[in-house]
Amino acid sequence: MAKFFGKIGYVMSRNTAPGVWEEDDVIEREYRGDILRRSIRYQTSDKVNDDINISNEISVVADDFADKNLHAMKYVVLKGTKWKISSIELQYPRLILSIGGVYNG
8 A cells, every 4th residue: 555645735715705705725734644546547528638537545644624624625736736636535533535637726
């Protein structure tokens, strides 16, 4: 099983006016864990180059910040690229993060 050490990005929302929320505060925190599954898939499209999607699962130990801000987790930095988090499975004290396509936030 491969080891993981990298950053998880949290995009925090704030209320700027009644009923208006903006996502602009990005917080990156470092985590350690394991890469449970590694899979790469090319998605064919009508573009010149195919899109790349990975179907990795990363297990990290949740700290208090991660536990309170699950809703704000948006991406994982893996090998220098930001990958969007598609799902989070809770197995306390661990979080199993499934990641997919490239994050474009």
